[in-house]
Amino acid sequence: MIPFGSGRRSCPGATLALKFVPTTLAAIIQCFELKVGGGGSEISVDMEEGAGLTLPRAHSLVCNPVARLTPFLYSI
Numbered sequence: 001m002i003p004f005g006s007g008r009r010s011c012p013g014a015t016l017a018l019k020f021v022p023t024t025l026a027a028i029i030q031c032f033e034l035k036v037g038g039g040g041s042e043i044s045v046d047m048e049e050g051a052g053l054t055l056p057r058a059h060s061l062v063c064n065p066v067a068r069l070t071p072f073l074y075s076i
Contacts, residue, residue, distance in 0.1 A: 028065075032066060033066045034064070036063055046058070046061075
């Protein structure tokens, strides 16, 4: 929780952000199908580690969002 600070000078929007991010992520997962890679038949994800303190990926993960035709199953 370091990005939001602590004590008297903490971020007043921290509660809103912690509720808004999971809701937005759920909407993205529901409304889009995420294809990995540059559009080819490449399905594997490269999990090679790069140099750094927090072990970042050596190569960025690229996902292409493809809109689903019916995002809500029971929309009437």
